[in-house]
Amino acid sequence: xxxxxYRDAIRSALREALRDDPRVFLMGEDVxxxxxxxxxxxxxxxxxxxxxxxxxxLSENTFLGAGIGAALGGMRPIVEIxxxxxSLLALDQxxxxxxxxxxxxGGQLSVPLVVRMTTGGGRQLAAQHSHSLEGxxxxxxGIKIVVPAVAADARGFLLAALRDPDxxxxxxxxxxxxxxxxVDEQAGPAEIGRALVRRAGxxxxxxxxxxxxxxxxxxxDELAVDGIQAEVVDLRSLRPLDTETILASxxxxxxxxxxxxxxxxxxxxxxxxxxIMEGGFYSLDAPVARVCSAEVPMPYAKHMEDAALPQVPAxxxxxxxxLGAHG
Amino acid sequence: xxxxxxxHTLALLRQMLLIRRFEEKAAELYSVGKIRGFLxxxxxxxxxxxxxxxxxxxxDGIVATYxxxxxxxxxxxxxxxxxxxxxxxxxxCSRGRxxxxxxxxxxxxxxxxxxxxxxxxxxxxxxxxxxxxxxxARVTACFFGDGAVAEGEFHESLNLAALxxxxxxxxxxxxxxxxxxxxxxxxxxPDIRRKADAYxxxxxxxxxxxxxxxxxxxxxxxxxxxxxxxxxxxxxxxxRFRAHxxxxxxxxxxxxxxxxxxxxxxxxxxxxxxxAAGVLxxxxxxxxxxxxxxxxxxxxxxxxxxxxxxxxxxxRDVYTETP
Numbered sequence: 001x002x003x004x005x006y007r008d009a010i011r012s013a014l015r016e017a018l019r020d021d022p023r024v025f026l027m028g029e030d031v032x033x034x035x036x037x038x039x040x041x042x043x044x045x046x047x048x049x050x051x052x053x054x055x056x057x058l059s060e061n062t063f064l065g066a067g068i069g070a071a072l073g074g075m076r077p078i079v080e081i082x083x084x085x086x087s088l089l090a091l092d093q094x095x096x097x098x099x100x101x102x103x104x105x106g107g108q109l110s111v112p113l114v115v116r117m118t119t120g121g122g123r124q125l126a127a128q129h130s131h132s133l134e135g136x137x138x139x140x141x142g143i144k145i146v147v148p149a150v151a152a153d154a155r156g157f158l159l160a161a162l163r164d165p166d167x168x169x170x171x172x173x174x175x176x177x178x179x180x181x182x183v184d185e186q187a188g189p190a191e192i193g194r195a196l197v198r199r200a201g202x203x204x205x206x207x208x209x210x211x212x213x214x215x216x217x218x219x220x221d222e223l224a225v226d227g228i229q230a231e232v233v234d235l236r237s238l239r240p241l242d243t244e245t246i247l248a249s250x251x252x253x254x255x256x257x258x259x260x261x262x263x264x265x266x267x268x269x270x271x272x273x274x275x276i277m278e279g280g281f282y283s284l285d286a287p288v289a290r291v292c293s294a295e296v297p298m299p300y301a302k303h304m305e306d307a308a309l310p311q312v313p314a315x316x317x318x319x320x321x322x323l324g325a326h327g
Numbered sequence: 328x329x330x331x332x333x334x335h336t337l338a339l340l341r342q343m344l345l346i347r348r349f350e351e352k353a354a355e356l357y358s359v360g361k362i363r364g365f366l367x368x369x370x371x372x373x374x375x376x377x378x379x380x381x382x383x384x385x386x387d388g389i390v391a392t393y394x395x396x397x398x399x400x401x402x403x404x405x406x407x408x409x410x411x412x413x414x415x416x417x418x419x420c421s422r423g424r425x426x427x428x429x430x431x432x433x434x435x436x437x438x439x440x441x442x443x444x445x446x447x448x449x450x451x452x453x454x455x456x457x458x459x460x461x462x463x464a465r466v467t468a469c470f471f472g473d474g475a476v477a478e479g480e481f482h483e484s485l486n487l488a489a490l491x492x493x494x495x496x497x498x499x500x501x502x503x504x505x506x507x508x509x510x511x512x513x514x515x516x517p518d519i520r521r522k523a524d525a526y527x528x529x530x531x532x533x534x535x536x537x538x539x540x541x542x543x544x545x546x547x548x549x550x551x552x553x554x555x556x557x558x559x560x561x562x563x564x565x566x567r568f569r570a571h572x573x574x575x576x577x578x579x580x581x582x583x584x585x586x587x588x589x590x591x592x593x594x595x596x597x598x599x600x601x602x603a604a605g606v607l608x609x610x611x612x613x614x615x616x617x618x619x620x621x622x623x624x625x626x627x628x629x630x631x632x633x634x635x636x637x638x639x640x641x642x643r644d645v646y647t648e649t650p
Binding site for chain 2: 062
């Protein structure tokens with residue numbers, strides 16, 4: 001066990017994969033010479049050479065599609081897309097090919113592709129670099145979506161994705177890269193599709209993932225001062241979604257607040273809420289609440305961006321309101 | 328062409344005839360509701376699939392479009408497996424999940440059947456990248472139409488393949504129409520092969536109605552790619568005799584234009600040449616027709632008698648199943 005940043009944890013998994021499996025290679029915009037836009041792949045070009053750490057032109061749709069083709073051809077490509085907003089340029093290959101080829105070919109093909117990209121706001125990058133669109137991707141059968149919130153998961157899910165025969169998309173919240181966490185470099189892959197209770201409690205289930213896990217835990221700490229024990233559930237994977245862990249928590253607390261950096265309308269939080277209605281309705285003591293981003297394109301000015309994103313006071317407020325009204 | 332090799336040209340003629348009769352049968356079966364969905368017929372373009380395939384080995388990869396019946400047959404996928412696919416039967420080449428637009432046969436390195444125009448090009452680039460990284464001297468042949476040339480994926484893929492010197496043979500099947508929009512109405516530069524110049528890529532164009540010319544041009548192009556000189560763009564100028572799909576009333580082109588192109592029917596052209604060279608008798612032709620008809624009848628039988636995939640299997644193979 002050692003303390004490591006989220007960024008270093010990903011690099012540790014990348015290095016291990018490149019070292020242990022000759023089929024693994026990296027490609028994306030500025031992953032080589034520049035060291036990665038977020039310095040995740042820093043040093044890997046020098047260590048593994050330009051054949052395996054490949055800088056691409058700014059052609060998201062084509063280098064992602066080339067990742068699909070290389071995966072079909074027996075390789076284990078890791079494609080980095082700089083941000084989720086840029087991934088929209090690759091939606092054709094993601095939705096029409098990566099997600100469909102296995103089923104549409106009657107099970108003949110498999111696409112063992114790993115795609116990493118940043119997501120989320122909080123860095124004053126305005127409306128074309130800050131959105132949280134992983135919920136959209138969670139809509140699509142045929143791909144898997146993981147959303148690591150801590151360094152150990154960032155490493156574990158990358159290793160798991162490389163062992164997975166199907167396309168796995170890893171969404172890394174951009175504010176998490178410098179965050180430190182305990183990482184066991186001897187630990188193998190994390191289990192995709194398994195949510196975790198990060199903090200046990202009995203008053204309310206705060207269900208979240210990725211960049212808002214830290215805020216949820218902070219909110220839980222504040223609530224604990226007043227004797228309110230919130231249980232914090234980290235989804236970790238949007239598809240497959242661990243409904244069982246969600247429902248087990250709600251069965252215990254009888255209340256749920258879902259925190260999601262996506263926009264509220266059609267959000268992934270809406271899906272989680274629906275699962276609770278379908279499977280846990282009779283254990284609820286209060287209507288499910290959601291804390292999501294304001295329905296605006298992300299503004300640049302800090303005070304405006306802060307107001308647009310889910311924040312600790314809003315989570316605390318949602319819990320208090322729920323307990324006040326239905327306590 | 329001075330020399331006509333009887334055995335080889337007979338084989339080419341038979342393959343083109345097989346595609347023609349297969350497509351005619353498919354149209355007939357569509358009209359009686361045995362085949363549903365979209366049906367994009369290849370009639371008129373047979374020389375392209377048959378000529379190009381001669382230059383490819385079983386180890387080479389193929390990526391094709393939604394108008395891929397010709398390529399699939401020329402690649403050697405059994406007609407019954409294709410017909411069953413169009414029936415939606417479980418013994419179809421994609422278990423009935425793809426239909427006419429999505430033929431797959433991994434055992435023959437036939438990677439689809441892509442129905443997003445331009446969507447197959449990046450995949451072909453990736454297949455070639457895998458070969459390059461594994462040091463396999465294989466070619467990935469990627470078919471697409473003139474319509475795809477307007478897509479960003481075409482330009483991105485040519486750039487990436489040329490930049491990384493990947494073994495991709497880009498085969499543009501120029502039938503002059505992007506569905507119903509004529510080439511001159513969708514391209515600022517309608518001389519498609521010249522687009523390769525922008526990427527420093529070698530290119531050529533050939534008469535896509537002349538199967539021997541297609542074969543010869545493809546051999547030269549594939550040889551260039553196989554020898555590690557990087558990708559190649561080959562434009563094959565052809566024409567589709569039938570409507571774009573079964574849903575197309577053909578309001579965008581003149582009957583006279585279609586009739587003119589039919590004068591250059593690839594099957595008629597090859598037949599005439601073989602006859603002129605004295606290597607094709609009336610009896611040969613008759614026996615070809617009989618053998619092709621037998622193969623088509625068998626294909627229909629395979630499709631008719633094939634099983635339906637059980638509905639319980641609907642969600643199988645969305646993901647790989649682990650035992």
